[in-house]
Amino acid sequence: MNIQSIEVSVEKLPLIKPFKTALRTADEIENVIVMLRLENGIIGMGAAAPTVAITGDSTEGIKGIIQSVITPQLLGKSITQLNQLSKIVQQSCVGNTSAKAAVEIAIYDTLCKFWNIPLYQFLGGKTNQLMNDMTISIGEEEKMVTEAKQIVNNGFSIIKIKAGKDWKKDIERISAIREAVGNNVTLRVDANQGWDVKHSIEVIREWEKDRLNIELVEQPVRAHNITGLKEIKRNVQTPIMADESLFSPRDAMKLLSEQAVDYLNIKLMKTGGIRRALQIADMAEVAEIECMIGSMMESSVSVAAAVHLAIAHPNITKIDLDAPLWIKAEPFEGIIYEENTIQVSGDSGLGVKRKR
């Protein structure tokens, strides 16, 4: 069954509260939605989140590359040649991983609808619920502590805390949060490239000295600084995770062979879609390095793809997929969030549809 058309539209999505990291602040996000149609009328969906500060991909850039470069290479091709289609998408241009992810997710969704099977089953998955975390933006200590308490009251047992703007304040803020929520809550910290090597070691050692029991520290230094990650890992007990340092399977190969980090954070907007995410998770499994799956500020369409992947892959053991919970009026349904758990709808493909 051949691909008849691929259409692109832009969705503006206001957030419940501003999302603040060391790299950016967002009050509203945009997602690019891809609708892929087969000759028999089956329609699959994909989506991309522009993050100029991370991937370099803008809304207009994503739209343009899909319409003028990727789509012409896919029209008329059979949907059942999945890996070949994925290869065409990945080789269509350099970079543009968000655009590639949107199209590739739509291809997987469409094929699974064609076979009438949920994506996680197609990927060889089980039916377990996932345990999600909730993120706290960078802010003043008091505000972050209040939010942490609210998150625990809302049923979460894992909190991801944004840091990296001011290393001295980070030491105090995370200590205050630990004191407020007690020892039964898992705390993970994301510095979003905001520290240097020296301060990373200093901050993490301080938390270790005070027995804060931080689960992991994500991307303490700049994305390109692999030797820096390695040096931090060698000098602290707390596990270190690569996020912005990891886009492609090739990046994963380098991080793994250099033993630079303890965990990898996979995001579909960085990998360019599902197939390369699978390749990274597989490679990491061979290297005995577990993976987290995260997302940008994305709607349920592309986050659903990440959920299916996480359900299916035994080496994806940590879940950071709270983005749809930040959207004021989520236009799509299909991911079932209940307190700290995530499930998918069980319908074929992503199981996601537009709300009526």
Ligand SMILES: [Mg+2]
């Ligand atoms: Mg991160």
